[in-house]
Amino acid sequence: MDLVLEAAEEAGVDYTVSRDTDRGEFEALVSIPVPPPAVEGLLADFRAAGLDERSYTVVTAAETIVSERADALSTRVSGTRISREELRSRAVDLAPAVSTYFSLLVVSTAIATAGLLLDSAATIIGAMVVAPLMGPALSASVGVVVDDEQLATRGVVLQGVGLVVSIATAAVIGWALRGTILLPPGFDITTVPQIHERITPNLLALFLALGSGVAAVVSLTRNVGSVLVGVAIAVALVPPAATAGxxxxxxxxxxxxxxGTLVLVNMLSINFAALLLLWLSGYRPHRTADIERAYxxxxxxxxxxxxxxxxLTAVLGGVTYGTYRTxxxxxxxxxxxxxxxxxxxADGAALQFRELAVDYExxxxxxxxxxxxxxxxxxxxxxxLPDDFATDVRERLESATGVDLEVVVELVETQRSG
Structure with missing residues (x-):
């Protein structure tokens, strides 16, 4: 206890001491009210002073602190990020139990699949509210920067297996619905706008994923907007995974x-942005000897x-260019x-040219x-009409498009009332 009190005195913070009179395992309970930005530095001071790691250090949030001395301390300590220990704790809390995770993922994928087939953007967004993908994405990144291999591995495994489960769920649902009265005969999934959007992605999709990763880190380290960020991450992952299924x-x-390319590049980009931003924010293992290994x-x-x-971005670039060309x-x-x-x-010939179809995939x-x-x-x-009329039409269209075309001209006789 003396080590803790000496470190608190040197840090210039207030504290109270409650003597332990129960089981005798601990000498006393020391309570130290400090603003969130001061927590990490104070814990580092305790370790440097030789605080026994077997002791308990509990960080709790106070709703309001009414004290001029607390206000003065807040003025002296700048910053908005939480401590390393709080970061890890929140990352653990965000990654739910395996049964809960996969249950919510299957349900959200099922709803998103129905939304895709119904071409309902509202249904897809509603499904994303229950998708539990933010936790594993952040757990993997936080585990790396704080040198918690178990946390990092759990995050990676949940993401990878979750992606497979999501695709498999959509595939089973699609297989069960195909050919039933719930879908029209000859239903072509590529003609549904919401599905077509996921199979013709462009490079702008990369910004959604990177932005979601950055937003996830900001929401985690500053404890703001985590629900909305979770929706953004789910939107980047679940609908394209369901489309692949x-x-x-x-x-x-x-x-x-x-x-599949879209969902992979989104998942990797979210992890990339989260890893990079967490490290640049200054989060490191608390042991100096572990920093080099974590790095x-x-x-x-x-x-x-x-x-x-x-x-994968090169593949997206190819899809972007191909979509633009078509x-x-x-x-x-x-x-x-x-x-x-x-x-x-203008020449007095009442001919009307109309495009029936352009077959160019x-x-x-x-x-x-x-x-x-x-x-x-x-x-x-x-x-x-002249015998080479179709050839003339083809040459005009080839000149306009700059590509060789195969043109079929269908002639119909029409009369229009004066």
């Missing part, structure tokens, strides 16, 4: 590849995460057909397959 159920490998583990994980993110071809075709209709009308951009464009041409009854 639906891709398995429908036998669509391209859906599994794109959605070595941090450095190796940062390198692995960075390389993996770079590779959209650009469709836009240029539509614009050129409108121009051709206006030109024909993401994979076609990289396989070199020619886009197939189906054009509907409305003409007045009896009007004759």
């Amino acid at each position: 639906l891709g398995i159920a429908w036998g669509r490998p391209e859906v599994v590849l794109t959605a 070595g583990r941090l450095r190796s994980r940062i390198v692995v995460l960075f390389v993996a993110i770079a590779i 959209a650009a071809v469709e836009h240029d075709v539509r614009t050129e057909l409108e121009t051709m209709s206006e030109e024909r009308l 993401l994979v076609d951009v990289y396989t070199g397959a020619e886009p197939m464009v189906t054009v509907l041409v409305e003409r007045p009854p009896g009007e004759q």
Whole structure:
């Protein structure tokens, strides 16, 4: 006890001492009211003074402290972050028991899968409220920076196994619903906007994941907005994982590849941002001898995460470019057909050019397959068109899009009332 009191005197903090009269295992209970930024430094002073590690150190939060001396201490101690010990404790609390974790994950994935199939953004967001993914993501990072290998391993395992469970849950639900009266005949999952959004990701998705990782660390170290941050992390992980599961159920490998890439890059980016920010915030193991080992583990994980993110980002970049190219071809075709209709009308020929379909998929951009464009041409009854009319249309569209096209022209005779 004398060591604690001497350290408290040197730190200039108030304290009270309650003598132990029960079991005799402890000499006394010392209570020291300090603001949160002062906790870590004071605990370090106690260790430096030789405080026995078998003793109990309990950090509790006070609702309000009414004292001029406390106000003066708060003025003297700056900062907003919590102590290393509180950080670890909160990370442990955020990672629920295994049974609770997987129960909530299965339920949230099931709801998110229904939201994807129903094209309901509100349902998807509602599912994210119960998704328990923030805890494992932070536990893994906190465990590394404070040199708690058990905590770090638990966080990594929960994330990895949770991802597999989420994909498997969506796959089972999709397989069970496919071909039932709950979905229309010939239902194509790629035509659902909420699913299409997850299978055509672009590089902007990386900012969502990195931002979620940064926000998670800020909410943990400053104890603000953890619920909303948990929703953001879940939005980055569960819907694309559920989309990958639906891709398995429908036998669509391209859906599994794109959605799987998105969920992996999001998960890795969240961990990368959390690891980096926690270390830059100054969190270290309390033993000086452990700092170098923790730094070595941090450095190796940062390198692995960075390389993996770079590779997956290249895939996302390819998806972004392919999506842009397909959209650009469709836009240029539509614009050129409108121009051709206006030109024909100006020349006195009442021909109307309308786009029926542009068959140009993401994979076609990289396989070199020619886009197939189906054009509907409305003409007045009896009007004759040249034999090379379809060739003229194709050449105009190729000039506008800059790519070789296969064009099918369908002619219909129309009459319009004056």
